[in-house]
Amino acid sequence: xxxxxxxxxxxxAGLARRxxxxxxxxxxxxxxxxxxxxxxxxxxxxxxxxxxSLPVAFGAGVVLASLWMLRGGRWLDGLVIVVVASSHxxxxxxxxxxxxWPGEPLAGWNLYQRPWLDGALEAGVCLVGWGLWxxxxxxxxxxxxxxxxxxxxxxxxxxAAVAYHEWFEVASESGLSKFIR
Amino acid sequence: MSLLERIRWVPILAFAVPALLLVLVDWRxxxxx
Numbered sequence: 424x425x426x427x428x429x430x431x432x433x434x435x436a437g438l439a440r441r442x443x444x445x446x447x448x449x450x451x452x453x454x455x456x457x458x459x460x461x462x463x464x465x466x467x468x469x470x471x472x473x474x475x476s477l478p479v480a481f482g483a484g485v486v487l488a489s490l491w492m493l494r495g496g497r498w499l500d501g502l503v504i505v506v507v508a509s510s511h512x513x514x515x516x517x518x519x520x521x522x523x524w525p526g527e528p529l530a531g532w533n534l535y536q537r538p539w540l541d542g543a544l545e546a547g548v549c550l551v552g553w554g555l556w557x558x559x560x561x562x563x564x565x566x567x568x569x570x571x572x573x574x575x576x577x578x579x580x581x582x583a584a585v586a587y588h589e590w591f592e593v594a595s596e597s598g599l600s601k602f603i604r
Numbered sequence: 605m606s607l608l609e610r611i612r613w614v615p616i617l618a619f620a621v622p623a624l625l626l627v628l629v630d631w632r633x634x635x636x637x
Contacts, residue, residue, distance in 0.1 A: 429626060440636055444630040561634055572625075573630075604609070
């Protein structure tokens with residue numbers, strides 16, 4: 424999943440209003456960041472179990488939540504960070520095929536094979552996430568172009584991603600990593 | 605192959621640019637604490 428993860432970060436920013444969006448984005452993409460570091464070490468984690476399985480996603484969330492709470496953050500916000508990080512495994516189950524739990528066979532609905540359906544679903548997640556984020560804005564700000572910018576940005580990015588896959592037939596999860604050759 | 609040659613810039617920018625823009629917009633929009 425691509426922009427859907429941003430949608431989750433926006434939704435959680437609407438709920439956990441004390442938590443910086445940057446931290447929530449870091450949590451939602453922790454699995455992908457770990458994937459990059461695994462690949463940097465020349466480890467061919469073909470099933471992505473070392474980066475995208477639920478224990479890893481949950482663990483990354485616990486680490487980030489702990490750091491947040493060490494800085495005085497509330498435990499409820501920490502819980503949101505853990506859920507956001509763990510959601511990566513669940514959302515990628517919808518779009519891809521991965522080893523979601525160590526030792527389990529590869530599984531997932533692989534919506535990447537139907538890019539436009541994937542795009543529509545991710546756009547829906549972004550719409551809901553943006554709507555929740557909007558509730559956290561001051562009423563006067565909700566009517567500004569700035570408030571609409573995240574939705575427009577994510578929809579454009581998702582359309583570009585779908586088009587990129589369609590036209591260039593780029594396999595999103597092939598090779599060592601989508602970030603590292 | 606050097607580190608710079610190993611990096612796939614398009615996917616990284618596809619994540620990093622929206623992330624930075626969203627953080628900027630969130631800050632400017634003044635999300636309530």
